[in-house]
Amino acid sequence: MDYCNSVLSGISGQLLQRLQSVFNAAARLVFSTRKSEHIIPLLRELHWLKVPERIQFRLCLRSASTSTLVAPSTRRTMLGDRAFSVAAGAWNALPPSVRSAPSLLQFRRDLMTSLFQSSYTLHYSVQLCDRL
Numbered sequence: 001m002d003y004c005n006s007v008l009s010g011i012s013g014q015l016l017q018r019l020q021s022v023f024n025a026a027a028r029l030v031f032s033t034r035k036s037e038h039i040i041p042l043l044r045e046l047h048w049l050k051v052p053e054r055i056q057f058r059l060c061l062r063s064a065s066t067s068t069l070v071a072p073s074t075r076r077t078m079l080g081d082r083a084f085s086v087a088a089g090a091w092n093a094l095p096p097s098v099r100s101a102p103s104l105l106q107f108r109r110d111l112m113t114s115l116f117q118s119s120y121t122l123h124y125s126v127q128l129c130d131r132l
Helices: 013-031 040-046 051-059 084-092 104-131
Strands: none
Touching: 013 040, 013 051, 040 104, 051 084, 051 104
16 A cells, blocks of 8 residues: 555545545455444554555655755646645645654654544544544
């Protein structure tokens, strides 16, 4: 699933959903669960990011010389926004503490933690509100 993820930057929501369903099927296969079971606990236990976050993880290349990258504006919504140079927004959206990691290993750990929290925190806060 991670091979050439940066190519998937900017794909449509429909294609993201299709990729996520394949990813979910793989998680269900690992746990031998039914399709009716909720997928979020399985993904969390495997420590797998959702597809959009996996793409963002692969896009966030470390640049020691600058804290932000310049993302050019585009006219074309479909093709122009998928250009790799426009994907600098993924880097710029990272918290400063992640961008300023002292080593590549620490950067990868902090990035994974940040994306994992943003991916699953919203889901669990909605679940808690539903229970109250």
